[in-house]
Amino acid sequence: MYSPTSHPWTEGETLGHHLEQRGVSRRDFVEYCGGLCAVLGLGNLAVPRMARALQTLKRPSVIWIQLQECTGCVESVIRTSEPTIGNLILDLVSLDYSHTLMAAAGHQAEDALQSAMKQNAGKYLLVVTGSVPLADGGVYLTIGGRTAETILKEAAAGAAAVVAVGACAHWGSVQAARPNPTGAVGVSAIIKDKPVINIAGCPPIADVITATVVHFLTFGRMPATDGDGRPLFAYGARIHDQCSRRANFDAGQFVTSFDDDAARQGWCLYHVGCKGPATFSPCPIFQWNDATSWPIGAGHPCLGCTERHFWDTMTPFYGRLPDIGGFGVERSADIIGAALAVGATAGVAAHAVATGIHEARRRRSLPIVEAPGGGSSAAPPSSPPSVKE
Amino acid sequence: MSTIMAAPPKPLPRTGNYRWVSLWGVPIRVMHWAAALSIVVLAVTGLYIGKPYFMTSGEASSHFLMGWMRFLHFTAAGVVVMTAVVRVYWLFAGNRYERWRALVPVSRKNLRNLLRQARAYVLVRPEEAPPYLGHNPLQQMSYTMLYAIAAAQVVTGFALYGQYNSAGIFYRAFNWIGPLLGGIPNVRFIHHEITWVFAIYLPIHVYLSIRADVLEHNSTISSIVSGGRMVPADAKFQDD
Numbered sequence: 001m002y003s004p005t006s007h008p009w010t011e012g013e014t015l016g017h018h019l020e021q022r023g024v025s026r027r028d029f030v031e032y033c034g035g036l037c038a039v040l041g042l043g044n045l046a047v048p049r050m051a052r053a054l055q056t057l058k059r060p061s062v063i064w065i066q067l068q069e070c071t072g073c074v075e076s077v078i079r080t081s082e083p084t085i086g087n088l089i090l091d092l093v094s095l096d097y098s099h100t101l102m103a104a105a106g107h108q109a110e111d112a113l114q115s116a117m118k119q120n121a122g123k124y125l126l127v128v129t130g131s132v133p134l135a136d137g138g139v140y141l142t143i144g145g146r147t148a149e150t151i152l153k154e155a156a157a158g159a160a161a162v163v164a165v166g167a168c169a170h171w172g173s174v175q176a177a178r179p180n181p182t183g184a185v186g187v188s189a190i191i192k193d194k195p196v197i198n199i200a201g202c203p204p205i206a207d208v209i210t211a212t213v214v215h216f217l218t219f220g221r222m223p224a225t226d227g228d229g230r231p232l233f234a235y236g237a238r239i240h241d242q243c244s245r246r247a248n249f250d251a252g253q254f255v256t257s258f259d260d261d262a263a264r265q266g267w268c269l270y271h272v273g274c275k276g277p278a279t280f281s282p283c284p285i286f287q288w289n290d291a292t293s294w295p296i297g298a299g300h301p302c303l304g305c306t307e308r309h310f311w312d313t314m315t316p317f318y319g320r321l322p323d324i325g326g327f328g329v330e331r332s333a334d335i336i337g338a339a340l341a342v343g344a345t346a347g348v349a350a351h352a353v354a355t356g357i358h359e360a361r362r363r364r365s366l367p368i369v370e371a372p373g374g375g376s377s378a379a380p381p382s383s384p385p386s387v388k389e
Numbered sequence: 390m391s392t393i394m395a396a397p398p399k400p401l402p403r404t405g406n407y408r409w410v411s412l413w414g415v416p417i418r419v420m421h422w423a424a425a426l427s428i429v430v431l432a433v434t435g436l437y438i439g440k441p442y443f444m445t446s447g448e449a450s451s452h453f454l455m456g457w458m459r460f461l462h463f464t465a466a467g468v469v470v471m472t473a474v475v476r477v478y479w480l481f482a483g484n485r486y487e488r489w490r491a492l493v494p495v496s497r498k499n500l501r502n503l504l505r506q507a508r509a510y511v512l513v514r515p516e517e518a519p520p521y522l523g524h525n526p527l528q529q530m531s532y533t534m535l536y537a538i539a540a541a542q543v544v545t546g547f548a549l550y551g552q553y554n555s556a557g558i559f560y561r562a563f564n565w566i567g568p569l570l571g572g573i574p575n576v577r578f579i580h581h582e583i584t585w586v587f588a589i590y591l592p593i594h595v596y597l598s599i600r601a602d603v604l605e606h607n608s609t610i611s612s613i614v615s616g617g618r619m620v621p622a623d624a625k626f627q628d629d
Contacts, residue, residue, distance in 0.1 A: 091502030236555050241553060250452075251453060253446070254441050254444055271441060309572055320574070320577075321439075321577060338585070355600060387453075
């Protein structure tokens with residue numbers, strides 16, 4: 001529908017004008033703003049304000065840098081069946097400097113980044129994908145001879161706010177999994193003096209990225225976040241509580257292997273390790289690839305990719321409990337626990353038998369008529385009064 | 390075995406003067422049985438929630454098995470929390486067998502008796518155990534540890550329960566647990582494993598209680614129903 005390359009941006013042009021040039025009608029644009037307001041949980045009254053803010057926007061207001069990552073987050077943003085207005089907005093407000101998408105290379109590209117940062121110092125939104133490797137002086141990622149940490153600090157210095165997109169920028173993701181050889185950390189571990197918002201997920205849903213950026217462009221501030229810096233409009237509820245298979249969970253209907261009848265019937269994936277009950281994400285609502293499907297919808301358990309350290313804590317991905325120490329402790333622990341419980345019962349039984357033998361012998365040795373008073377020094381209480389056996 | 394015994398055999402009293410010793414107040418007795426029932430319910434439903442061992446078939450709309458399991462689990466958890474509130478209050482309001490001091494065997498005498506009690510159990514020499522009216526030091530220690538473990542179970546349970554609503558009071562009050570233990574899956578793991586502590590504790594507790602009642606005729610079992618014990622009038626106890 002909208003070709004991302006048909007019209008180059010001309011100097012001094014506003015976003016509204018540019019979208020018009022690209023064939024976006026007023027109706028489409030307002031509809032898009034309405035949809036975005038719904039994603040953000042805002043009422044209809046916010047639509048005109050959002051439309052106005054986006055229309056009058058002059059580029060570039062977003063700078064996107066890519067660090068230690070797989071480019072999957074960018075793929076998630078651009079990999080729609082056709083470019084949406086949201087794609088165009090992201091495309092147009094930033095992506096002057098995007099390793100995956102830009103045409104420029106080498107010093108030209110670096111110059112483009114430098115000039116964009118200088119022109120908009122203090123005003124631009126910095127979007128970061130990828131983690132920052134700190135081990136061995138940061139040698140595991142350099143761009144133009146400079147380390148990721150240097151690049152991030154420099155870019156963040158002039159930013160109004162920072163958006164960490166994806167699990168890598170959130171906390172480090174797979175490269176930060178044990179034993180984390182490159183010392184990878186997320187953006188919020190380095191940038192402490194600016195608001196850092198985490199768009200969690202590996203990768204995150206494109207709509208969440210766009211909505212967060214547009215929220216900033218419209219209101220000049222970030223949406224409300226949870227304790228982990230994730231926007232509440234997207235990460236406020238568990239997958240489990242929004243899941244289309246929740247009815248099967250409540251009914252006690254579970255898939256036990258991926259080729260059983262329950263799997264064909266679309267029952268709950270809890271038994272095969274679904275991490276939906278511990279994962280906050282809007283996947284069941286927003287879904288993926290133009291709302292085509294999502295992992296649980298396609299019959300695969302949730303991996304918990306929006307949660308910190310999910311490579312370590314959410315594994316094994318096909319089991320209920322974490323694999324602490326990496327040698328299947330949770331299975332062993334249940335076996336050991338059950339064995340100890342059985343062992344305790346057996347021990348108790350053995351002790352009872354021993355006590356019974358002891359007591360039988362003792363009673364047999366008791367005097368028939370009268371017992372002498374007094375115990376040993378080890379047994380301080382006085383003996384009970386003499387009684388007849 | 391009798392040749393290595395230190396003390397000469399003593400007969401059990403069967404007649405004579407007895408006195409009534411009041412030990413456990415009504416709150417303690419109610420709390421004990423409410424907690425006992427709840428813990429059994431919690432263990433059974435909790436193991437189901439952890440690994441559903443029984444399934445339903447047909448339309449989801451005609452079943453609510455996991456729903457009922459979770460409802461029972463959360464309700465029983467609420468009962469346990471209420472018993473904990475009662476117990477904590479009674480740590481300060483109860484008699485001297487119920488107060489907090491009776492749960493911390495730190496005095497020299499208690500520590501010595503703790504070892505003697507352990508020895509009497511291990512070597513199967515019940516007559517060498519130091520006699521107590523209330524809890525012996527080994528009991529004091531194990532009940533204190535059990536309370537601590539139960540508290541850990543309650544706290545991790547609330548951290549998991551709070552997940553259902555990230556704006557709710559339980560989430561806000563307990564969401565420090567997850568990061569502390571390295572993520573909600575670890576909280577779930579610990580919550581799961583503590584269940585086994587109760588499963589191991591239960592047979593030992595029941596056995597030792599019955600054993601004391603049988604060997605000493607000291608009405609241990611009935612004391613948690615009636616609230617006290619009948620003991621020989623002239624018998625002396627470490628905590629009399």
